[in-house]
Amino acid sequence: MALIGSILKGTAKLGNQFEEKKRFDYSLQTKVLQKLLDKAKGTDFGRTYNFKEILQSTSPLHEFSSAIPITTYEEFYEKWLTRTLQGEKDVIWPGRMKYFALSSGTSGSPSKRIPVSETFIKNFQRVSLTQMLTLHDYGMETDFYEKSLLIIGGSSQLKDMELYKEGDLSGILAGKIPFWFSKFSKPGKTISRLPNWEMKLGAIVKEAPKWNIGIISGVPAWVEMVLKSIIKTYNLNSIHDIWPSLKVYAHGGVAIDPYKPELMKLFGQEVFFQETYLASEGYFAYQKGGNRKGMRLLLNSGVYFEFIPFDRNNFDETGKLRPEAVALPLHEVKEGVDYALVVSTCSGLWRYLIGDTIRFTSLLDYEIRITGRITHFLSICGEHLSVDNMNKGIQQTAEKLGIHIPEYTAHAVKNGKIRHHWYLGTDKIVSDQEVALLLDQELQKINDDYASVRKHTLDKPTVTLLPKEYFIDFLARKGKLGGQNKFPRVMKPEQLEEWKSFLG
Structure with missing residues (x-):
């Protein structure tokens, strides 16, 4: 031995x-927030939003969410990160930020510079x-x-x-x-x-x-x-x-x-x-044992979490956050609901909208699974297909046809008939029409909104089958091989033009 x-x-x-x-409960999150506020109370951000007063409040979680607006990367970059990148001290976190992580995102997205503190x-x-x-x-x-x-x-x-x-x-x-x-x-x-x-x-x-x-x-x-x-x-x-x-x-x-x-x-x-x-913004969760359905949220890792229900009340049809959107603390979440994740971190990100959506599979152990991205969903006429729906539809279609589809992407088509166009990566020779028919059936079983609009306004989908190497080759052309790079599941207009050009 x-x-x-x-x-x-x-x-x-x-x-x-x-x-x-x-002890593993939501009270850990209150302590994390208090530590973050105390550490950053002397920064420009902390003084601007009166961190000292929030710390003295009898309800710091409520005061924190009321005082500080939820922000996207672009908004935070323009107002705060630019100064940090110019070498200023004590802007969003004590001292000078020595490192910035380049967030790979998905193909076509410009790199984001995420602060990384000691x-x-x-x-x-x-x-x-x-x-x-x-x-x-x-x-x-x-x-x-x-x-x-x-x-x-x-x-x-x-x-x-x-x-x-x-x-x-x-x-x-x-x-x-x-x-x-x-x-x-x-x-x-x-x-x-x-x-x-x-x-x-x-x-x-x-x-x-x-x-x-x-x-x-x-x-x-x-x-x-x-x-x-x-x-x-x-x-x-x-x-x-x-x-x-x-x-x-x-x-x-x-x-x-x-x-x-x-x-x-x-x-x-x-x-x-x-x-x-x-x-790049933090280590948020990991699976505790191979038989668990979800990942345990890390409640004491220098990250304070908030959760915005991912619905029409809080987000518009493009995935943009509505001004009246409200984020919930951990003790107010429910199982089975998709939430957009908001984080405040020990690198000076404050009420930062990550872009991921998650769902709680267990409130006993605060276990989650990732269900998609707030901008990566198809909803051209109210079908609200999430990446989670897409993954399930693709997986069930592949299993029934006995094929393997590791890569895919989709986009909405508005010219003429309203429909979805799917590009699926597979090594098997099957009929585009056969795959499209089965995928449509599976998606209707998974998503009631999709099934409803398919009866009225949404035409049947079209499918283009490609060798899976095409997806890797496209990433190579973009200089995005390896690391954390991955193919976008829903194509944005500018990405779609590059993709079509690549396919010739």
């Missing part, structure tokens, strides 16, 4: 038991450690705790902007990895710094036989590409021929269901899928 593995397994067990015994980095390290403690839930053998973690992320090479450094969040965090953890982390600093995805992929494949990987982390499309490249290069039956100890895949960024069938073919034995919710 390996000494290090035994020690780490024992630590994981004790740490996991300690985490479970800690406090954020410390909180991220702590949350990452507690996530590692959950490995005890999977009943791993002692020697598993000595295996390596392969992170398929963006380049760790940061760009020096004189007043600050910017780059992929994984790059910022890579420079802060504790020395004891670097032994277990792959692909290592040299490969991680490579800015070109093809070069990085080649280097990972070359080094793969030297590693003993137990955990893989990354966006599904890029992880799938890495595993397939290794299997093909070394003529393997499965990835377990070279990494027999691989037991956990930590994924996030997109829904895993469209990718899962293909990934399962690459594994030679059981692998636990652990979902995580990590954004």
Whole structure:
């Protein structure tokens, strides 16, 4: 029995038991908000919105939401982030912001510069450690705790902007990895710094036989590409021929269901899928055990959460927030309702509208799942198809036809008949019309609004089937291979023109 593995397994067990015994309720969020307000009360933002008075209030949560407007990135950038980027101190968070994470978003979106404070980095390290403690839930053998973690992320090479450094969040965090953890982390600093995805992929494949990987982390499309490249290069039956100890895949960024069938073919034995919710703005949630339906919201990780019901009262048909929209604190949410997520963070983002929608699957453990984006839904005439609806419709259509559809995108068509046009990525030869008919039927079962408008104003959808490589090639053309990049599920007009041009 390996000494290090035994020690780490024992630590994981004790740490996991300690985490479970800690009080876990919405009162933690009140404490988080108070800490954030106290820390930032001397900043320009804190003085502008009277953080000291909010702290002295008998109802700080209510006073906070009443005093400070909900903001989008564009609004916050214009009024506050520009000054921070110019090197001013104490604008939104104490001191000068040394790092900014470039948020990849979806293809066609300009990069956003998200502030990353030293406090954020410390909180991220702590949350990452507690996530590692959950490995005890999977009943791993002692020697598993000595295996390596392969992170398929963006380049760790940061760009020096004189007043600050910017780059992929994984790059910022890579420079802060504790020395004891670097032994277990792959692909290592040299490969991680490579800015070109093809070069990085080649280097990972070359080094793969030297590693003993137990955990893989990354966006599904890029992880799938890495595993397939290794299997093909070394003529393997499965990835377990070279990494027999691989037991956990930590994924996030997109829904895993469209990718899962293909990934399962690459594994030679059981692998636990652990979902995580990590954004450039913070580490928000992770799955606590492989049999859980949702991810546990991290109530004590330096982020204060608020929730706006994603409905017509709070958002217009384009996904734009209405002026009268009201955000709810954690103790007022309900299960089964889609909410737009609003965060205030230990990097100085205040009442910031993330753009994601989530749904609570359990209020007992405050578990959530991501259901889509506030601007990524189809509602040309009141059908209100969310990304969650689309994912389910695509998955059920693929299962009934016995095909695999890992990538797709859609847009609304208004010229002539009103309809949806879908582009689906698959390797199987099937009829466009057959897929369109079945997808339409599945969506009508899933969404009552869609079923209603299909009887009156919305024409039947059209489908264009493409090799799934087209979606990857389009991202490559945009310089968005690897890292946290993913294909947009709903095309904006400017993206659609680029996509059509690409398809010729």
